Amino acid sequence: MTPEPTRLGEVLWLEPYPDLLLEGLAGRNQGTTAGARLAVEADLIARRTRAYDSGDVDGVVALLTDDVWVRMPPVPLEYQGRELAARFLAAVSFRQGRTYRLVATRANGQPAFDAYVRNPRAGVQPAIGLLVCTLAGERICTMTLFDKSVLARFGLPPNPTRLSTP
Secondary structure, three states, X not given: OOOOOOEEOOOOOOOOOXXXXXXXXXXXOOOHHHHHHHHHHHHHHHHHHHHHHHOOHHHHHOOEEEEEEXXXXXXXXXXXXXXXXXHHHXXXXXXXXXXXXXXXXXXXXXXXXXXXXXXOOOOOOOEEEEEEEEEEOOEEEEEEEEOHHHHHHHOOOOOOOOOXXX
């Protein structure tokens, strides 16, 4: 059963924008702090990809801050807190043993994932959308799921018949 959301109402957000289109802009942080941040993000990407690939809700929840927000614009439902996020993920994202193929990318200066539902019998991996993660240190403090209509901006199809495996 889907848990009750923390908040209902107008959700304000920015559309996801591919970081590749931002390359070369003046003022981009290229120092050692950026290098350390990218190392943390690489670890997070690997751990998150393994958890989604295996349907490991606990593995995903371990990456979240205690006060994490889960958002799905333009749907006006928001879930705050690790416990509520875990219940939402178990009831919705990983229901009936669902697993995913994640394709790592970047959006709005943050790690992001194009998410495709695995369906080995049908040979089709329909997209659910783009997950953009805001970090607080080594943990995720906000997960925002945009629908699959944004995937074309990132060069990926919304409903591929096959995706190459990593």
